[in-house]
Amino acid sequence: MADFRKVPTHLVEMPGDRLRGVDENHAKAIALDVEKHGLINPITVRGPFGAKGGTYSLLAGAHRLRAVQMLGLEEVETMVVHVNGGWSSLLIEIGENLFRNDLSKLDRAMFVSKYREAWEAKYGKVGRGRNSANIAEFLDQAGLVSFSDHVATRMGLSKRSIEAAQEIAQKLHPELRRALSGTPEADNQAVLQRFCKASSDAQCDAARRIRSGAKAKDELRNVGVVPDQNGSAALERLTAAWGRLSKKDRREFVRDHRAELAAFIAEAGADE
Numbered sequence: 001m002a003d004f005r006k007v008p009t010h011l012v013e014m015p016g017d018r019l020r021g022v023d024e025n026h027a028k029a030i031a032l033d034v035e036k037h038g039l040i041n042p043i044t045v046r047g048p049f050g051a052k053g054g055t056y057s058l059l060a061g062a063h064r065l066r067a068v069q070m071l072g073l074e075e076v077e078t079m080v081v082h083v084n085g086g087w088s089s090l091l092i093e094i095g096e097n098l099f100r101n102d103l104s105k106l107d108r109a110m111f112v113s114k115y116r117e118a119w120e121a122k123y124g125k126v127g128r129g130r131n132s133a134n135i136a137e138f139l140d141q142a143g144l145v146s147f148s149d150h151v152a153t154r155m156g157l158s159k160r161s162i163e164a165a166q167e168i169a170q171k172l173h174p175e176l177r178r179a180l181s182g183t184p185e186a187d188n189q190a191v192l193q194r195f196c197k198a199s200s201d202a203q204c205d206a207a208r209r210i211r212s213g214a215k216a217k218d219e220l221r222n223v224g225v226v227p228d229q230n231g232s233a234a235l236e237r238l239t240a241a242w243g244r245l246s247k248k249d250r251r252e253f254v255r256d257h258r259a260e261l262a263a264f265i266a267e268a269g270a271d272e
Helices: 024-037 062-071 087-098 105-123 133-142 147-155 159-171 174-180 189-196 200-211 216-222 232-244 247-256 258-271
Strands: 002-008 043-049 055-060 075-081
Touching: 024 062, 055 062, 055 075, 062 075, 087 105, 105 159, 105 174, 105 189, 159 189, 174 189, 174 200, 189 216, 200 216, 247 258
Parallel strands: 043 075
Antiparallel strands: 002 075, 043 055
């Protein structure tokens, strides 16, 4: 259940454990748009808590809330949801943020990981088969066997990209994630995956050097990871381009290359 209403801006509180911080420059850009057009997309909150006039807990829309605060607006348009805390609230936050196009590869990796974590905490482990009763609700909503298929379909990205995101979230050390956050390399999936091949100690050393001013790409060599020369950059560009295609364009591409694709699929099946 959810309803739309205006609530006093000062009553909306931002939890300290949110997955994504607020970029002040991004919030300023949103503020300019809000000042001109109003807040088109309401923030999402849970509450109110306490007696009449109690506070609300922000679930999604941190940048929009910050923009409203910058403008000094006394009220903010909200969608108020009536859910319990914990994973239900987290699913709403991730659900809104994960399927945005402005996430870096690093941000996306963390949201994909948390999205799966939330699903498994709420519904049970996500497996490949359809016979597990504790994932019935997940499968009903997804209509797919694979978690990667589900997220890939909703985001318009390839399954390979989603699997890469899970690898980055699972293997990139938190210290290195923090050091890379906000850098150009945070949006370079190939670089992130190469760092994943280094040991935890090597990643921590690289993080310290990056925070001291070293270039992230130079650190790939320092941790003993040599850039792949076998076409991974081209594959990365192809994967990204496929993710940007509309369904119509994808169908046309497959139709135009049907014979070639069928031959590759048959060859790959024979190798397995």
